[in-house]
Amino acid sequence: MANMLHFQFGSSGVEIIESVSVLNKVSYYFVKIFVEGSFYPIFGFVFGYVLIKMIESREASGLKYKNIVFRRAVGLSVLGAMHLALVWEGDILLTYGSTLFILLLFYLKRRVKTYFVWSFILTAILGVGVLFGSSFIEIIKPLTAAEIMIYQDGTYAEILTQRLGELLVVNGLSLLFILPIGWLLLVGVSFLMVGPFVLFGMGMAKRGAFLQLENSNLTYKKVAMLVPVGLLLKGFIIFDTPYSLIIYSTGTYVLAIGYIALFAWLFSRYQTKMNYYFAPIGKLSLTNYLMQSIMCTTIFYGYGFGLFGKLGVFVGILLSVIIYVMQLKASQLYLKRFSLGPVETILRWFVYLKNPRKAG
Template identity: 40%
Template sequence: MSLTIKRIGSIDGIRGWSLFGILLANLLIFQYGIFGKDEISYFDLSQSNLFFYYFVKIFIEGAFMPIFTFLFGYSLILMRNSLERKQLRIKWHLFRRFIVLMILGGLHSTFLWEGDILFVYGLMGIFLLMFVNRKPKTLLIWGVLLFAAFSIISLFDSGEDFELTNPEKIETYLDETWIIYGTGTYAEIKDHRNNVDPMELSGGEAVLLLILMPVLLVPMFLFGMYAAHRKWLLDPLKEKQQYLIWLLILIPLGLLLKAAPYLFNEAGWSFGMSGIGGTVLPIGYICLFAFAYSKLHTHRLLIAFENVGKLSLTNYIMQTIICTFIFYGYGIGLFAKLGVTASLFLGILIFSVQVMVSTLYLKLFNQGPLEKLMRVFVYLKIH
């Protein structure tokens, strides 16, 4: 999701890698629904499918989206610096970019799929405008404070207040979703997605969730902005020893924290540990990819991730189009039929196709179609 700023191979590569992880995690939503993925006992999975379900929950889900969030903050500073060099109005151009993201996100969630992130990113981008001209130290302090606040809240709140408290209602919802998503027409699926909601949040709870959103999301945005100011990830070869140390610490710690809900019975405590792991593990994964870049920066695999990352916005939307066609009734109709194990192989296949298409496309064009559209609205110029 970038504008015409100087391309940084490692950043594009990490962005492409995060898209791969996001696809594998989102396949749970594509196949079981936004609520069904966390009510997996309803679908009576086999032992092998359960194994890979928990593998995805611990190693992948909630670990790659924060990487994308980190890179969003990183790119925000790169764009800010680019706009400043061109003597353009920084906040006004960024504001237009975030409005476009919100519009795309609204269209995406309304007409295609309930798992959209673009609207939230656009909304959070507007919130981040107050930080865009702050000093790196200020960004780090706010990031640490908000992360600490989130950690304390999550440690003492199991999240049960926001869970579906009516088992009969969620079962009825899943019954309807299975039928409609698996066999319904586009209009029926769209109507179900936009008008049927099993959540029972009061107005006060909804407001509280809205207030807590910055506390949950902003730390990774700010850490990414801080990293861009400090020019981290620009020279992986020079910093490889640091990346090696941190990946060896953060990845095992993050996996342990993510696994806490499945290892311990104390719901509130394990919920909090998992939430903290959702920040620790992604940073460890970033260090892992950066270390790989220091060793294999010209390897075909890393170049493949770069190519996907350069077209991140277009590829993200294409993942939705491809997967909804595969799983929904107006396409092949494999909703809740394929299984988690097979869906992982499907994810690898889809991403491999995206790698090939992105590589061929970039030989002909400099930007993806949605990236080009974004640039036109941000700069208000066709060329």
């Protein structure tokens, strides 16, 4: 759902709100307030948390971990670059792969306090950047009418050319001649984007958070009260004021923390049921993520059904729910026969340099 607006409208999605029906306007702000911007921090948190647990597991077994982290960074970066170039420009895998390089160089063996301090520092840097941003609309370059037509009616080759042009040419300057500098810039920007919550997750993992949920129920329930606070802050996106963007951006983080605590509280109460429904799709998260891109670009781009820009926001929400429910069921059926998803298997082969089923 967080990505559906981009699938449906590309970067022009920020402009559609001016000319849509009341239902679609309400749907647009529902996605903006309840979903968009508040889930990539959660994924970053989980990414950092799992990284620390993997390192602790390897150390407990007397095994080295740095080569594994390095190969995982390379593997995610390659998958992300392929996804970005060949399927959809909204990739996040390259961001996480790039972030891993920074973590490997500077952050893997740090004290808990260091993780929290740097999480705060990066958040402050982002806040300053947003504060000096002129407006939400001006941050994103809308698609031109000609570009929209390419996504609606173009062949795969035409859309590929359009996408690569957007990625490799900025203000008339070809990035092909400065790829090393461009990659270093990407690493830095990626770390700035997801680093705060990745480091926060690493710090929480070091502190042993979520290992005994039943003993922290009251704490999670109290922190979950940040959900309405975050929603209220994000609601400022409706108003056109000089401070709407910074308040909205603050709300995305507040809501993310609230969602994490709310999920932890719900999971402690309904662990069996939630494991049954959500563990399978989680085990296949990489495959499911890429499949969402393939399915949605097929639905909206010209080489598929060509519905780019033609369906309302409300229909996009319904489509998100349908796709997700389908993947929930498909993941359950798949794991009855296989222990790993196809993309997860390929990545683990590369990371561990052996049969993934024996890699641990």
